[in-house]
Amino acid sequence: MSPLPSSPEPSATVPGWPPLPWVRAPRKTLAASLALGVFAEVLLDRASWGLGFPLVVAALVGALAWLGGREGWQRARPNAWLLAPLGLVSVFVAVRDSSWLLVLNVLTAAVLLMLLAHFWAAGRVERLGLTGYVSVFFSSAARILIYPPTLARDGVDLRGLKTHSRLLGALSRGLLLTLPVLLVFGLLLGSADGVFSSTLGRLLSFDLDLGTVVSRGIGVAFSACVAAGVLGHALRRRATKELGDAEVASATPRLGFIEALMLIFAVNALFFVFAAFQVAYLFIGDASSPVPGYSFAEYARQGFFELVVVSALTLALVMALTRWTRRETRVAQTVFRAGTSLMVVLTLIILASAMRRLALYEDAFGYTLLRLYTHVFMGALGAALAWRAVTLWWKPERFAVGAFITALASVLVLNFLNPEDFIVRRNLEQAAHTHSLDVRMLTYLSADSVPALVDGVSSLGEVSAGSVTDLLEEHQDRLSQRETVPEWNLSRLLARRALLRTGAWSAPVNP
Incomplete structure (x- = not known):
């Protein structure tokens, strides 16, 4: 058996055409992309996503490791830690049923795949600046569009097809000759024996609906193009320096030290006065009673988003001052760091005030998905502010990667927390004391909430329990549909088992 012919050399650029990049092993990459396209279409073209998504991501990463070989893996090792969060968020698609988490996990996986493709051959993720992560994602997403035509150009050997044109022509003529003969003999033999006819009918019973064939073909082509783009971008030959190959260059300071110090002291004075009022009322005084002139809901809600915006703007202000302020002596550097660190500390108090206001509102009116996600966002913002204070004194160039890891950690915290289960359990606990439950909010929740609803329905009053029972019946109808392995x-499995434990319905539930 003769070995496969070697991959063709990159063809010359045709005048008038845009230049196409060079890709290692184009035939192997093209074959792997087509296989991944079929695999993704089979697993992801479903009514709902589950186990198929992490399998597709694992297949894509496995194909990348196979095509890159040992040398490629050695180069990718400094950035291999990206595989851990990528694997976790992909697996959580098969663990959580919430549509909010599904969107968040898929988007996070896309960002991590773009970073992994960009840094597979060289560079370091931690060398990116804060805007570098955004630039790498969008530039990688744009550049992968050019790799499918590159693989089609270099992976298909048209000269080889011309060489074997006689053989291909003979095979085509033989096929055209064989099919009509088989059709005639098959019809005659089927008419002669009913058992043979029915068996042959079952074997050949498949749907050739044109719409299905076209949609499947488009799905395979789209998935194959995405796979080809990711694989081609990761295995590209780097001709020039790219983002992440070197540390971000320091900007030329343009703001005087005196001007920056005046701004820092003025903002710190304002923040100190505001923080003193917040601590006096929210953390020391009686925050459970409304401020005179405001209802409880108005005070808890008023200014919440403004405080969050102030915290985010302060982070941006500290970053801008750090980048653009001239600090020519060691004393100036120390004074600047102390002033901006104090600004961060006061901002954390303001952020804690916003979180306290939201907590008071939740204690009075219950939890929702938006409120819980906002809590996690504010926690991530607080962690980023604290890390900014640390990097003012130690390795300032590592703030961006710390903020990126904080964002990844917030996504994982939401997944591990299981927001819908958390919300239902807390709201049912409150309803047991207040005899008031927002059932309308519960109708928007997914199967993630079913075990908590089953466990807590017995503690509710008659009216609320009846509404929750109706809601569980709706979940039971939806979950009774059979699911394929992909x-x-x-969460849907645990919801079915929780419904089965109740024994309240005679209709079978698909476990």
Whole structure:
């Protein structure tokens, strides 16, 4: 058996055409992309996503490791830590049923895949600046569009097809000759024996609906193009320096030290006065009673988003001052760091005030998905502010990667927390004391909430319990639909088992 012919050399650029990049092993990459396209279409073209998504991501990463070889893996090792969060968020698609988490996990996986493709051959993720992560994502997403035509150009050997044109022509003529003969003999033999006819009918019973064939073909082509773009971008030959190959260059300071110090002291004075009022009322005084002139809801809600915006703007202000302020002596550097560190500390108090206001509102009116996600966002913002204070004194160039890791950690915290289960359990606990439950909010929740609803329905009053029972019946109807293996999801499995434990319905529930 003769070995496969070697991959063709990159063809010359045709005048008038845009230049196309060079890709290592184009035939192997093209074959892997087509296989991944079929694999993704089979697993992801479903009513709901589940186990199929992490399998597709694992297949894509496996194809990248196979095509890159040992040398490629050695180069990718400094950035291999990206595989850990990528694997976790991909697996959580098969664990959580919440549509909010599904969107968040898929988007996070896309960002991590773009970073992994960009840094597979060289560079370091931690060398990026804060805007570098955004630039790498969008530039990688744009550049992968050019790799499918590159693989089609270099992976298909048209000269080889011309060489074997006689053989291909003979095969085509033989096929055209064979099919009509088989059709005639098959019809005659089927008419002669009913058992043979029915067996042959079952074997050949498949749907050739044109719409299905076209949609499947488009799905395979789209998935193959995405796979080709990611693989081609990761295995590209780097001709020039790219983002992440070197540390971000320091900007030329343009703001005087005196001007920056005046701004820092003025903002710190304002923040100190505001923080003193917040501590006096929210953390020391009686925050459970409304401020005179405001209802409880108005005070808890008023200014919440403004405080969050102030915290975010302060982070941006500290970053801008650090980048653009001239600090020519060691004393100036120390004074600047102390002033901006104090600004961060006061901002953390303001952020804690916003979180306290939201907590008071939740204690009075219950939890929702938006409120819980906002809590996690504010926690991530607080962690980024604290890390900014640390990097003012130690390795300032590592703030960006710390902020990026904080964002990844917030996504994982939401997944591990299981927001819908958390919300239902807390709201049912409150309803047991207040005899008031927002059932309308519960109708928007997914199968993630079913075990908590089953566990807590017995503690509710008659009216609320009846509404929750109706809601569980709706979940039971939805979950009674059979799922294929690519659609398997842990939360939906646990929800079915929780419904089965109640024994309240005689209709079978698909476990």
